[in-house]
Amino acid sequence: xxxxxxxxxxxxxxxxxxxxxxxxxxxxxxxxxxxxxxxxxxxxxxxxxxxxxxxxxxxxxxxxxxxxxxxxxxxxxxxxxxxxxxxxxxxxxxxxxxxxxxxxxxxxxxxxxxxxxxxxxxxxxxxxxxxxxxxxxxxxxxxxxxxxxxxxxxxxxxxxxxxxxxxxxxxxxxxxxxxxxxxxxxxxxxxxxxxxxxxxxxxxxxxxxxxxxxxxxxxxxxxxxxxxxxxxxxxxxxxxxxxxxxxxxxxxxxxxxxxxxxxxxxxxxxxxxxxxxxxxxxxxxxxxxxxxxxxxxxxxxxxxxxxx
Amino acid sequence: xxxxxxxxxxxxxxxxxxxxxxxxxxxxxxxxxxxxxxxxxxxxxxxxxxxxxxxxxxxxxxxxxxxxxxxxxxxxxxxxxxxxxxxxxxxxxxxxxxxxxxxxxxxxxxxxxxxxxxxxxxxxxxxxxxxxxxxxxxxxxxxxxxxxxxxxxxxxxxxxxxxxxxxxxxxxxxxxxxxxxxxxxxxxxxxxxxxxxxxxxxxxxxxxxxxxxxxxxxxxxxxxxxxxxxxxxxxxxxxxxxxxxxxxxxxxxxxxxxxxxxxxxxxxxxxxxxxxxxxxxxxxxxxxxxxxxxxxxxxxxxxxxxxxxxxxxxxxxxxxxxxxxxxxxxxxxxxxxxxxxxxxxxxxxxxxxxxxxxxxxxxxxxxxxxxxxxx
Numbered sequence: 001x002x003x004x005x006x007x008x009x010x011x012x013x014x015x016x017x018x019x020x021x022x023x024x025x026x027x028x029x030x031x032x033x034x035x036x037x038x039x040x041x042x043x044x045x046x047x048x049x050x051x052x053x054x055x056x057x058x059x060x061x062x063x064x065x066x067x068x069x070x071x072x073x074x075x076x077x078x079x080x081x082x083x084x085x086x087x088x089x090x091x092x093x094x095x096x097x098x099x100x101x102x103x104x105x106x107x108x109x110x111x112x113x114x115x116x117x118x119x120x121x122x123x124x125x126x127x128x129x130x131x132x133x134x135x136x137x138x139x140x141x142x143x144x145x146x147x148x149x150x151x152x153x154x155x156x157x158x159x160x161x162x163x164x165x166x167x168x169x170x171x172x173x174x175x176x177x178x179x180x181x182x183x184x185x186x187x188x189x190x191x192x193x194x195x196x197x198x199x200x201x202x203x204x205x206x207x208x209x210x211x212x213x214x215x216x217x218x219x220x221x222x223x224x225x226x227x228x229x230x231x232x233x234x235x236x237x238x239x240x241x242x243x244x245x246x247x248x249x250x251x252x253x254x255x256x257x258x259x260x261x262x263x264x265x266x267x268x269x270x271x272x273x274x275x276x277x278x279x280x281x282x283x284x285x286x287x288x289x290x291x292x293x294x295x296x297x298x299x300x301x302x303x304x305x306x307x308x
Numbered sequence: 309x310x311x312x313x314x315x316x317x318x319x320x321x322x323x324x325x326x327x328x329x330x331x332x333x334x335x336x337x338x339x340x341x342x343x344x345x346x347x348x349x350x351x352x353x354x355x356x357x358x359x360x361x362x363x364x365x366x367x368x369x370x371x372x373x374x375x376x377x378x379x380x381x382x383x384x385x386x387x388x389x390x391x392x393x394x395x396x397x398x399x400x401x402x403x404x405x406x407x408x409x410x411x412x413x414x415x416x417x418x419x420x421x422x423x424x425x426x427x428x429x430x431x432x433x434x435x436x437x438x439x440x441x442x443x444x445x446x447x448x449x450x451x452x453x454x455x456x457x458x459x460x461x462x463x464x465x466x467x468x469x470x471x472x473x474x475x476x477x478x479x480x481x482x483x484x485x486x487x488x489x490x491x492x493x494x495x496x497x498x499x500x501x502x503x504x505x506x507x508x509x510x511x512x513x514x515x516x517x518x519x520x521x522x523x524x525x526x527x528x529x530x531x532x533x534x535x536x537x538x539x540x541x542x543x544x545x546x547x548x549x550x551x552x553x554x555x556x557x558x559x560x561x562x563x564x565x566x567x568x569x570x571x572x573x574x575x576x577x578x579x580x581x582x583x584x585x586x587x588x589x590x591x592x593x594x595x596x597x598x599x600x601x602x603x604x605x606x607x608x609x610x611x612x613x614x615x616x617x618x619x620x621x622x623x624x625x626x627x628x629x630x631x632x633x634x635x636x637x638x639x640x641x642x643x644x645x646x647x648x649x650x651x652x653x654x655x656x657x658x659x660x661x662x663x664x665x666x667x668x669x670x671x672x673x674x675x676x677x678x679x680x681x682x683x
Contacts, residue, residue, distance in 0.1 A: 044473065084660075088660065088663070088664050091664065091667040092667055093666050093667050093669060093670075094663060094664060094666055094667050095411075095666070097411055097473055098411060098614065098663050099660065099663050099664075101413055101473075101610060101659075102611075102614075102656060102659035102660045102662075102663050103656075103660065105607065105610075105611070105652065105655060105659055106653070106656025106657060106659065106660055107656070108652065108656075109651075109652025109653040109654075109655065109656045110649075110652075110653055110656070112647065112649035112652060113646075113647050113649040113650060113652070113653050116647040116649065226481075227477075227481050230474070230477055230478075231478070233474055234474050234478065237471075237474075271489065272489075273485050273486075273488040273489040273492065273493075274485060274486075274489050276485050276488075277481065277482045277485035277486070280478045280479075280481040280482045280485070281482060283478050284475060284478045284479070284482070287464075287470045287471070287474065287475060287478075288464060288468055288470055291464075291468050291469040291470045291471075292468070292469050293466065293467060293468060293469035294469070
């Protein structure tokens with residue numbers, strides 16, 4: 001009768017499409033943080049990097065008309081943020097967690113400062129691939145309209161999983177992360193590797209930000225991030241520093257984040273705001289369930305300050 | 309001959325130096341944090357000036373406006389002090405756990421829920437009890453909720469090994485969602501249309517101003533809380549035990565110190581101060597709990613605490629300084645056409661430089677009397 005309404009089935013469909021749409025920033029930020037943490041550093045400032053990346057991508061896309069250039073500019077900005085973090089943390093007595101908090105505040109402030117004039121203009125969006133041409137229902141078509149960055153993120157997760165195990169760079173990264181002394185004995189400069197790893201992590205986190213401002217929700221404003229950069233840090237712990245695990249966990253978080261809007265769309269308004277808290281509650285529950293006071297986490301890089 | 313004369317000439321100041329030596333040693337040790345912190349602030353301001361120059365504005369004008377807007381007149385001083393009041397309490401929320409080696413950054417959550425708890429607790433009593441009693445009820449509710457919220461992060465840290473930085477921040481996001489749920493749901497005043505709020509407190513139940521000033525009593529409460537915290541940390545045996553645990557958890561455990569209870573107790577106390585900040589926002593500023601509670605006091609408090617090196621007494625001047633910088637934000641926006649985020653950029657720059665300057669501790673011989681040449 002009503003061919004556009006699919007009733008209660010709209011909820012799982014909305015969660016599925018939401019999982020894919022919402023998870024993409026999580027994928028990039030958590031892969032970036034995995035690289036950084038595998039080298040034995042933790043960068044809590046990725047929230048600031050993400051928002052600054054969102055602003056940079058949007059501003060460059062507005063000025064040049066090319067969303068791809070926007071993403072590249074965001075990556076460059078993210079790498080600069082990572083380099084600053086990595087450089088400061090190489091000095092003795094400097095706490096990498098505290099520097100992360102400071103970089104987060106700095107990144108947010110700078111993004112709001114420079115992005116003030118870009119709230120009004122409209123930027124071109126990133127392209128997406130319509131995979132739902134076979135379906136008759138417009139909801140299904142919309143759900144299968146998947147952004148390019150999602151596929152790049154998925155491929156990157158598999159590549160990193162392979163590269164950590166099978167490449168020279170991956171081995172060096174893991175040695176530095178597990179034992180600073182062993183790395184020094186091998187003639188590797190731990191601080192240099194960590195600086196590079198933090199810079200790459202920052203660049204990836206900024207792609208996540210670019211996705212937010214150039215695709216979904218697809219605008220730049222000061223409330224663009226709802227803490228994705230921070231939740232990604234917890235997500236990496238949950239995924240046990242495994243890139244494939246990060247990808248799957250990001251999908252789970254995306255689904256949790258899509259729960260509130262999905263239920264609202266079918267008329268459930270009770271406890272609307274509580275569903276917005278679902279990703280945070282899920283993160284916390286996972287952290288509580290997987291942590292232990294007596295042993296360090298399986299798979300944790302030995303030199304990481306987070307799990308000590 | 310000249311050599312002898314020189315010897316004679318030198319011996320007198322040398323002996324007086326020797327008698328001054330304990331004073332100098334004390335001064336040197338005390339001077340290290342002051343000199344390094346001041347140096348960091350100056351370096352941070354210099355970096356920020358470069359940034360302002362790079363976008364084509366005058367840093368001199370900016371700093372002049374900052375002074376005028378923050379401390380230039382009695383009016384602006386009062387404005388700065390009002391803004392400093394919540395920062396005193398939220399900075400304690402970071403500083404107290406930091407003495408135990410914990411980095412808690414979710415004070416915002418305790419502020420928000422403290423405000424909601426205070427507003428909810430006030431509802432049945434408005435009109436039937438004297439204002440002072442109402443304030444006590446509100447403060448108790450806010451402090452309890454704040455203590456549970458941040459204490460939970462401490463509990464998870466000790467008994468489950470969950471990183472307290474991440475858990476406290478997640479709890480802050482959850483707290484803001486809970487506040488929205490309450491304020492737009494069961495606690496909503498039907499009369500608040502555009503901005504969902506709880507029922508506003510009648511005027512006679514608002515916490516007034518300090519006599520002779522346009523600053524509410526929250527400032528006095530905040531200063532008292534800082535002094536009490538200083539006494540707790542520096543003078544009582546609990547504070548001593550906490551500092552040992554903060555220096556070396558294993559050593560504290562071997563000494564038989566109740567590390568778990570210390571962590572939960574200190575994080576709980578820290579959270580109750582942040583909750584109190586929320587209650588003061590409701591009782592002295594907003595008159596009701598609403599979205600304005602999440603104004604970022606918890607996050608600025610992190611900067612205040614790190615700048616004060618987690619010393620509760622140092623928090624007082626630092627909070628007033630940062631309150632002044634925030635107070636001048638509007639003036640900078642109007643006179644120089646800079647966005648309101650200018651203050652955020654300055655705060656972020658200062659924060660990074662100050663943390664970086666931690667690396668200079670112990671590097672200068674002049675601050676370490678043990679390395680002075682024996683005279």
